[in-house]
Amino acid sequence: MIVIDAPAVERLLxxxxxVGAIGDMFAAGCVAPARHHHPFDIPGEDAGTLLLMPAWAPGAFLGVKIVTVVPANGTRGLPAIAGTYLLSSAGTGETRAVIDGASLTAWRTAAASALASKHLSRPESEDLVIVGTGALSARLAAAHASVRPIRRIRVWGRSAEKAAAAADRIRADGLEAEAITDLEAAVRSADIVSCATLSRAPLVLGDWLKPGAHLDLVGAFNPGMRESDDAAVTRSSLFVDTREGALHEAGDLIQPIRAGLIGPEAIAADLRELCLGLHPGRRRADEITLFKSVGASLEDLAAAVLVYERFKAAENPSA
Known part of the structure; x- marks a missing residue:
């Protein structure tokens, strides 16, 4: 068994x-049972969440991610998400690697958004707005810029200081970025809007989205959270990472479904259908597209296998 820490994950991915590995895994498929989702009480603050996410490709690899989400960690100067990934042989059950889960999660989450963007955003998209200032903000900027010719990145957060720090991290990756305070004005001109927050109230309004915009919703991972309003949902063509996950956990979709504004059939396609070409993705230049992800264990498995195989190749370059 090998241990692959966060710096190694950063180096290897x-x-x-x-993006290619996750797309290939969606197209090929794997066994991905529903994730276990357990709240745990933390005295004096919002509850945390324990997530257990298994997946396996028969005869190849089997993995499970153990994740904790603690919303109040920001007040402690700590990341909200922590976790570990255990990768094993799906033939013998032997443990192959223990991989830093937080870094793996950040990479695969942003890569899934980029994969969706390849199918849903306009190919000429240049203007990106990032909503949220956490660890994912710089990842999402870099991931979107890897699949679209992004020239302008603006970052908004409730804290101007944190937005400035997030913009600094994006610039450290060699991309142009600035912190902003007027979210509405930024969204109205954006080609892509990517949100990664723990918000319980809409941040991006549908009336702000211009024709042809692509809205990428990464945060709001349970039914009580949401980052977009009803207008954003009803104006958009809707896509998800997995239907089962979205219909059980995505507040941005569950709340308008419960209100009778849309039905489950409003979801045009998931990532598997997009990757297999069963749905063409964006159909028109003026179409507004919305992608909602809640995270899929398939994505973790694809990322973990890629990390493991690259680690082994680096250990034995002549093999």
């Missing part, structure tokens, strides 16, 4: 390879 690249956006084109990871």
């Amino acid at each position: 690249s956006w084109p390879a990871l």
Whole structure:
């Protein structure tokens, strides 16, 4: 068994390879049982969440990710998400690697958004707005820029200081970025809007989205959270990472479904259908598209296998 820490994950992964690996895994398929989702009480603050996410490709690899989400960690100067990935042989059950889960999750989450963007955003998209200032903000900027010719990136957060820090991290990756305070004005001109927050109230309004915009919703991972309003949902063509996950956990879709504004059939396609060409993705230049992800264990498995295989190749370059 090998241990692959966060710096090694950072060293081994690249956006084109990871986006491709996740797309290949969606097309090929794997066994991905529903994830276990357990709240745990934390005295004096919002509850945390424990997630257990298994997946396996028969005869190849089997993995499970153990994740905790603690919303109040921001007040402690700690990331909201922590986790570990355990990768095993699906033939013998032997453990192959223990991989840093937080870094793996950040990479695969942003890569899934980039994969969706390849199918849903306009190919000429240049203007990106990032909503949220957490660890995912720079990842999402880099991932979207790997599949579209992004020239302008603006970052908005409730804290101007944190937005500035997030813009600094994006610039450190060699991309142009600035912090902003007027979210509405930014969204109205954006080609792509990518949100990664723990918001319980809409941040991006549908009336702000211009024709042809693509809205990428990454945060709001349970039914009580949402980052977009009803107008954004009803104005858009809707896509998800997995239907089962979205219909059980995505507040941005569950809340308008419960209100009778849309039905489950409003979801045009999931990533598997897009990757297999069963749905063409964007149909018109003026179409507004919305992609909602809640995370899929398939994505974790694809990322973990890529990390493991690259680690082994680096250990034995002549093999």
